[in-house]
Amino acid sequence: xxxxxxGMGEVGETLFDLLVDRKFDCIGIDLDNSKCKNYTENxxxxxxxxxxxxxxxxxxxxxxxxxxxxxxxxxxxxxxxHSTVKPGTTKNIQERSPIPxxxxxxxxxxxxxxxxxxxxxxFISFDNAEINSEIKKDLENRFEKVDWMSTTKTxxxxxxxxxxxxxxxxxxxxxxxxxxxxxxxxxxxEMWKFADEIHENLGNRPKMFPGIIxxxxxxxxxxxxxxxxxxVIKTINEMYEKFKK
Numbered sequence: 129x130x131x132x133x134x135g136m137g138e139v140g141e142t143l144f145d146l147l148v149d150r151k152f153d154c155i156g157i158d159l160d161n162s163k164c165k166n167y168t169e170n171x172x173x174x175x176x177x178x179x180x181x182x183x184x185x186x187x188x189x190x191x192x193x194x195x196x197x198x199x200x201x202x203x204x205x206x207x208x209x210h211s212t213v214k215p216g217t218t219k220n221i222q223e224r225s226p227i228p229x230x231x232x233x234x235x236x237x238x239x240x241x242x243x244x245x246x247x248x249x250x251f252i253s254f255d256n257a258e259i260n261s262e263i264k265k266d267l268e269n270r271f272e273k274v275d276w277m278s279t280t281k282t283x284x285x286x287x288x289x290x291x292x293x294x295x296x297x298x299x300x301x302x303x304x305x306x307x308x309x310x311x312x313x314x315x316x317x318e319m320w321k322f323a324d325e326i327h328e329n330l331g332n333r334p335k336m337f338p339g340i341i342x343x344x345x346x347x348x349x350x351x352x353x354x355x356x357x358x359x360v361i362k363t364i365n366e367m368y369e370k371f372k373k
Contacts, residue, residue: 129177130155132204134197136163139210139234140182142241147270176204178266185213186348195224206263208232208252212287212345214352218280219255228263230254231280233287251286253277288349296346296361298336303368306338310371340372341365
């Protein structure tokens with residue numbers, strides 16, 4: 129049986145390496161033919177089992193592309209979306225497809241992505257009452273450390289709000305305190321020593337580095353949630369960027 133990775137960017141390539149390392153047969157598909165693994169255009173995929181979607185979640189026609197590939201690859205047992213997507217996306221795809229559509233966000237720092245995916249529990253979600261026991265076992269064999277969430281929207285929001293947005297919020301506070309320290313001619317690192325023992329004992333005073341939020345996760349993911357108050361993260365980041373200049 130064959131697992132298909134759709135989208136061979138950083139997430140897709142890492143997932144491909146993980147599954148191959150765990151002795152599963154995989155092919156990788158990408159618009160860029162040089163990134164494809166064990167696949168050539170229009171190749172018939174023998175014994176397809178699971179389609180793992182790792183396309184950029186902000187793609188305008190993300191849902192249509194996934195449905196197109198579901199229809200193109202015959203007889204797959206299920207689809208797992210690993211992309212960071214707008215809440216409700218997985219359910220919308222499920223409503224257009226007869227096969228199980230699951231959502232399982234990735235976690236980890238990009239420079240050590242493979243190690244982190246192996247280390248962290250893989251949260252997987254499904255909207256129907258109960259997932260087929262065979263699919264459940266198959267995915268637990270692939271990801272080994274698995275926790276099941278009750279709805280796909282819960283997992284979609286968890287990725288955005290609890291992972292990337294929360295991280296951005298913490299950096300924002302570091303940015304604010306850095307700007308105040310500069311204004312008051314106070315040493316930032318010395319001031320933050322005040323939190324060391326509190327954080328050690330309570331775990332709720334993390335000191336963050338006051339850098340400019342860049343990359344393709346924290347700020348872009350804010351656009352996936354329809355809650356305008358979160359835009360304050362962008363505003364503070366832009367203010368800090370001007371301050372640094």
